[in-house]
Amino acid sequence: MAENNPNKVIRIALVGQPNVGKSLLINALCHSSMKVGNFTGVTVEKAEAYTTHQGWTLRFIDLPGTYSLYGYSEEEKITKNFVESGGDYDLIVNVADSTNLERNLLLSAQLLEMQKKMILALNMSDEARNEGVKINAKALSELLGIPSVQVSAHTKENLESLLDCIVETYQKEKTPNKRIYSNAIETEILRLEEFIQSKKDASIESLNLSARQIAILLLKQEEKTFAILHEKPIWLELSQKLQESLNNLYTIYDTPSNKEIFLEDSNAFVQGLVTEIIRYETKKKQNYTQSIDKILINKYAGIPIFLFFMWALFQLTFTLGALPMDMIEDFFGWLGDLVKDNVESEALASLLADGILGGVGAVILFLPNIVILFFGIALLETTGYMSRVAFLLDGFFHKFGLHGKSFIPLVSGFGCSVPAFMATRTLKSRKDRLLTLFIINFMSCGARLPVYVLFVGAFFPTQQAGNWLFGIYILGALLGLVAAKILRITAFKGPDEPFVMEMPKYRMPNWRLVWFAIYTKAKMYLKKAGTFILAVSILIWFASSYPAQEETKATYETKIEQALDGEEKEKLEFALEERLIENSYLGMTGKLIEPIFAPMDFDWRMSVALLSGLAAKEVVISTMGVLYSLGGEVDEESETLMEVISNAIPLQAAIAFVLFVMIYNPCLAASVVFGKEAGGFKYVVYLFLFTSVCAYFVALVGYILAGLILN
Numbered sequence: 001m002a003e004n005n006p007n008k009v010i011r012i013a014l015v016g017q018p019n020v021g022k023s024l025l026i027n028a029l030c031h032s033s034m035k036v037g038n039f040t041g042v043t044v045e046k047a048e049a050y051t052t053h054q055g056w057t058l059r060f061i062d063l064p065g066t067y068s069l070y071g072y073s074e075e076e077k078i079t080k081n082f083v084e085s086g087g088d089y090d091l092i093v094n095v096a097d098s099t100n101l102e103r104n105l106l107l108s109a110q111l112l113e114m115q116k117k118m119i120l121a122l123n124m125s126d127e128a129r130n131e132g133v134k135i136n137a138k139a140l141s142e143l144l145g146i147p148s149v150q151v152s153a154h155t156k157e158n159l160e161s162l163l164d165c166i167v168e169t170y171q172k173e174k175t176p177n178k179r180i181y182s183n184a185i186e187t188e189i190l191r192l193e194e195f196i197q198s199k200k201d202a203s204i205e206s207l208n209l210s211a212r213q214i215a216i217l218l219l220k221q222e223e224k225t226f227a228i229l230h231e232k233p234i235w236l237e238l239s240q241k242l243q244e245s246l247n248n249l250y251t252i253y254d255t256p257s258n259k260e261i262f263l264e265d266s267n268a269f270v271q272g273l274v275t276e277i278i279r280y281e282t283k284k285k286q287n288y289t290q291s292i293d294k295i296l297i298n299k300y301a302g303i304p305i306f307l308f309f310m311w312a313l314f315q316l317t318f319t320l321g322a323l324p325m326d327m328i329e330d331f332f333g334w335l336g337d338l339v340k341d342n343v344e345s346e347a348l349a350s351l352l353a354d355g356i357l358g359g360v361g362a363v364i365l366f367l368p369n370i371v372i373l374f375f376g377i378a379l380l381e382t383t384g385y386m387s388r389v390a391f392l393l394d395g396f397f398h399k400f401g402l403h404g405k406s407f408i409p410l411v412s413g414f415g416c417s418v419p420a421f422m423a424t425r426t427l428k429s430r431k432d433r434l435l436t437l438f439i440i441n442f443m444s445c446g447a448r449l450p451v452y453v454l455f456v457g458a459f460f461p462t463q464q465a466g467n468w469l470f471g472i473y474i475l476g477a478l479l480g481l482v483a484a485k486i487l488r489i490t491a492f493k494g495p496d497e498p499f500v501m502e503m504p505k506y507r508m509p510n511w512r513l514v515w516f517a518i519y520t521k522a523k524m525y526l527k528k529a530g531t532f533i534l535a536v537s538i539l540i541w542f543a544s545s546y547p548a549q550e551e552t553k554a555t556y557e558t559k560i561e562q563a564l565d566g567e568e569k570e571k572l573e574f575a576l577e578e579r580l581i582e583n584s585y586l587g588m589t590g591k592l593i594e595p596i597f598a599p600m601d602f603d604w605r606m607s608v609a610l611l612s613g614l615a616a617k618e619v620v621i622s623t624m625g626v627l628y629s630l631g632g633e634v635d636e637e638s639e640t641l642m643e644v645i646s647n648a649i650p651l652q653a654a655i656a657f658v659l660f661v662m663i664y665n666p667c668l669a670a671s672v673v674f675g676k677e678a679g680g681f682k683y684v685v686y687l688f689l690f691t692s693v694c695a696y697f698v699a700l701v702g703y704i705l706a707g708l709i710l711n
Contacts, residue, residue: 401488413443442480
């Protein structure tokens with residue numbers, strides 16, 4: 001058939017791996033009108049065919065079969081150059097063998113990266129059915145963001161539907177597909193993308209590519225992009241940023257080859273797709289990964305196994321973490337006494353011992369707990385298990401308006417909210433990203449751990465502590481799911497948007513990567529302790545020490561001198577310290593906000609501790625030590641503080657306090673990151689209001705229920 005209607009021509013590039021039935025499909029579509037020639041300058045055949053549909057002339061260009069766009073054969077280079085040029089065609093029809101999608105989708109993943117108009121034609125669908133392979137084409141379309149049509153060139157099945165889809169896709173505006181990468185790669189893409197966008201460089205704009213596409217090409221070290229940008233003024237800064245990103249990926253993937261990195265990511269992307277959209281009616285030979293998956297992501301046993309792993313992790317966090325705490329506690333106690341004995345100025349000695357060493361020491365004290373928690377999470381991530389849990393929980397999460405891929409940032413929230421907030425970047429839907437950002441705070445970060453340890457140790461036997469700790473974390477997660485559902489049907493209405501979850505093969509733990517994760521997060525944590533928390537500790541010390549109240553001191557000192565025995569002197573000394581704190585700036589603030597928490601029986605000390613926790617949750621412990629007349633040299637393992645807490649605070653109020661700490665606003669540093677990721681300061685205000693209201697309501701309900709049970 002000769003080409004007609006020259007003004008209404010759709011040019012289609014037919015791309016696929018060898019032996020997927022492209023030639024048979026093009027003949028079936030165009031009724032044997034194939035014309036065969038050669039590509040310019042080479043002996044490789046160029047096949048074209050025409051047909052008409054809905055008044056359009058469809059011109060098919062059958063490109064040489066290629067397993068990859070990064071191959072070295074002449075045929076592969078021709079296909080790559082033709083597809084990348086984008087000038088000689090209007091859209092791509094990617095033909096895939098339905099009986100072997102796992103291999104064929106690797107090429108599809110590479111084609112998606114080009115962000116061209118594209119249709120996936122699942123050929124040989126009749127053979128797939130005969131082999132017991134069931135493909136959910138609709139789900140595949142949603143996951144990839146492009147149309148997917150099941151066809152058979154042999155039986156002529158759905159050929160009209162494919163032609164309809166070609167015309168419809170051509171007439172529609174181009175929308176980005178959903179090719180996503182691993183969390184690590186997406187983080188580096190975003191880092192480069194933000195830098196490129198901030199520069200607004202004309203030489204960058206001349207490439208006619210989005211900032212994201214340029215970032216991806218740079219990470220892949222694509223030669224043409226390098227050649228163009230290398231001579232530009234922006235390259236000096238851009239190359240430094242690029243090297244930092246590449247070094248991060250080299251460390252995480254434990255290879256200096258960006259090709260290996262992106263190949264591994266493509267395999268994980270395709271594995272995730274296949275797991276989502278293919279079901280086998282007949283028994284399929286399994287490899288070791290599939291054999292393990294048969295147990296770990298079993299729909300009945302999978303979630304109990306995951307909960308057992310998390311329970312074991314929290315048991316280890318509590319029991320093993322307690323071992324080095326005595327040494328750290330003794331060291332800071334000795335250091336504080338040394339300062340008080342050798343610094344003549346009473347005010348300076350108090351600042352150094354009670355303010356700085358007491359506050360910062362209380363934070364450093366539970367670093368072992370944090371390291372164990374980070375170690376466990378890193379271990380689960382590097383073995384590939386976390387991705388399986390995301391898949392396992394996908395259906396469960398959807399009931400609450402979340403996506404399975406939200407699991408990664410949510411579970412990261414158990415370690416620290418800052419990287420957890422940043423991990424939401426892998427969610428492409430802004431609605432899903434915002435929803436996940438708001439829910440992360442319900443996952444108890446490591447900074448809340450000392451508060452839990454303190455109260456659990458004060459009110460429950462040591463042998464039960466790990467169970468109670470696990471229960472607190474699980475309760476927070478469940479409340480987060482309830483909050484997600486409420487937000488989904490109110491603030492974030494709309495249909496769920498599906499995404500592919502990468503399914504990498506199981507592997508032995510990468511100890512270098514595990515160490516890297518522990519080191520960087522522990523370093524971040526200690527940096528916060530040495531800077532931000534240090535400043536807050538000094539502020540709290542000042543607020544609790546001033547005004548000076550010289551008359552009160554003189555009155556009590558006279559009574560102490562006249563005391564007849566040591567026990568009476570000790571009581572008077574504690575009474576003096578309590579009186580001084582109560583009338584300090586901090587005490588005044590606590591009494592000012594005390595009525596707000598009166599329904600839950602919080603005294604002014606507990607109210608002040610919560611207020612200080614807005615800056616950093618770790619400070620709650622040192623604040624309570626100061627306010628309960630014990631000085632700053634206390635921690636969550638201090639038996640003295642535990643004893644005072646258990647005597648001074650009713651169990652009913654303690655339960656409400658823990659519930660409030662579990663939910664209310666993250667630390668100031670995390671709030672800043674939240675605002676940046678969410679899109680502005682107004683979202684920080686929304687987060688504060690949302691978490692404060694939720695925390696107050698849950699704590700009040702917990703207080704009432706505890707009262708009913710205990711009484």
